[in-house]
Amino acid sequence: MPPKILVIGSTGQVGRTLKDIVHSNLDLGAHYPNLNKDIFQFASRAPRSDEIALDLNAPESEILSILDRVNPALIINAAAWTAVDLAEEKQVDAFKANAEAPGTLARWAAKNHRMLIHFSTDYVFDDTLDSPRNENAPTGPLQVYGxxxxxxxxxxxxxxxxxxxxxxxWVFSEHGTNFLKTMLRLGRDREELNVVKDQVGAPTSASTLADVALRFASLIRNPKTTNHLGGIYHVASRGETNWFEFASEIFKEARNLDFPLNVKTVKPIMSSQYPTPAQRPLNSRLDVTKVEKTLGITLPDWRESMKKVLNDLKGKN
Ligand SMILES: NC(=O)c1ccc[n+]([C@@H]2O[C@H](COP(=O)([O-])OP(=O)(O)OC[C@H]3O[C@@H](n4cnc5c(N)ncnc54)[C@H](OP(=O)(O)O)[C@@H]3O)[C@@H](O)[C@H]2O)c1
Structure with a gap:
């Protein structure tokens, strides 16, 4: 039995993209040395026949016994409570999935000399600063989710x-619920839309994140890797934008691709004009220098990733 890589959250944007890559015709080992499809196992709380059942909100003993049984060499945790507004009222559930369960995964990994790749968010930051933050910047989440x-x-x-x-x-992909897909739906159903302009960040495609996770997995499984990889890495598209500009660019490109769109006016508004239960940070910019240096890559620009996802969606319709 080869040492396994267990991906948790196979129905989410990142987890599903990882599954698509692993199950595609790609020669995985050629792109990601030391990896091959046979070592991957996927888990979700509503598992398909080829998957493992794992609920991050289950009691710790249950999670631990699943890990003992599967015994992965590496866990990639792409599952999380991501309903940012609902987290304000369901704090206990959000903290169980996003804080306690990742701790359980890490304790199991430490005890068994295994590894863990875990995803986190720009929402750990507050509104201060007007520039990209690196991994050492002080945190200060503004809402329960963060x-x-x-x-x-x-x-x-x-x-x-x-x-x-x-x-x-600002994760987006052809799968699941995300801003890009919401804009395509609203742009089809409405003639006028108001979109927030004062939150700045980088929309990041799930493919970029899956690629980075697989590059780390490849390094972890390389017996010659000696440098210490542990710690926090900021991973986002290059470039920056705001939600209003992102929406406008989505519509421009979607029109070029003949998506059905009835929207005529997109109006920029301020966050204060669009109150939500959870406050969003105005500055979501992440400095990606560390991950680019560590992996020797240049992350794609958000426009490039947006075009690719729109093309993929168009190809499927
Ligand atoms: N989405 C964003 O804009 C964004 C931004 C910054 C960071 N992130 C982080 O990036 C990572 C991946 O996000 P994503 O966008 O791929 O998320 P997503 O599309 O919302 O998917 C979340 C995944 O987590 C699973 N999940 C939720 N609660 C669970 C539980 N109790 N037990 C097991 N699985 C559970 C969901 O399963 P079900 O299908 O069963 O619900 C789904 O597979 C997360 O760590 C997220 O916090 C996301």
Whole structure:
């Protein structure tokens, strides 16, 4: 039995993209040395026949016994409570999935000399600063979701200092619920839309995140890797934008691709004109220098990734 890589959250944007890559015709080992499809196992709380059942909100003993049974060499945790507004009323559930369970995964990994790659968010930051933040910038989450994710990071690194945390922002993909797909739906159903302009960040495609996770997995499984990889990495598209500009660019490109669109006017508004239960940070910019240096890559620009996802969606319709 080869040592396995267990991906948790196979129905989410990142987990599903990882599954698509692993199950595609890609020669995985050629792109990601030391990896091959046979070592991957996928888990979700509503598993398909080829998957493992794993609920992050289950009691710790249950999670531990699943890990003992599967015995993965590496866990990639792409599952999380991501309903940012609902987290304000369901704090206990959000903290269980985003903070306690990642701690459990990390403790199991530490005890068994295994590795963990875990995802986190730009929402661990507050509104201060007007420039990209690096991994050492002070945190200060503005809402329950960000606080739960920050505690998750801390729990992981306290138990497993060699664990890898990939902090990202504004995830979109052809799968699941995300801003790009919501704009395509609203742009089809409405003639006028108001979109927030004062939150700045980088929309990041799930493919970028899956690629980075697989590059780290490849390094972890390389017996010659000697450098210490553990810690936090900021992973986001290059470039920056705001939600209004992102929406406008989505519509421009979607029109070029003949998506059905009835929207005529997109109006920029301020966050204060669009109150939500959870406050969002105005500055979501992440400095990606560390991950680019570590992996020797240049992350794609958000426009390039946006075009690719729109093309993929178009190809499927
Ligand atoms: N989405 C964003 O804009 C964004 C931004 C910054 C960081 N992130 C982080 O990036 C990572 C991946 O996010 P994503 O966008 O791929 O998330 P997503 O599309 O919302 O998917 C979340 C995944 O987590 C699973 N999940 C939720 N609660 C669970 C539980 N109790 N037990 C097991 N699985 C559970 C979901 O399963 P079900 O299908 O069963 O619900 C789903 O597979 C997360 O750590 C997230 O915090 C996301």
């Amino acid at each position: 606080r739960s994710k920050l505690l998750g990071e801390q729990n992981v690194l306290a138990a497993l200092p060699g664990g890898i945390i990939l902090r990202t922002s």
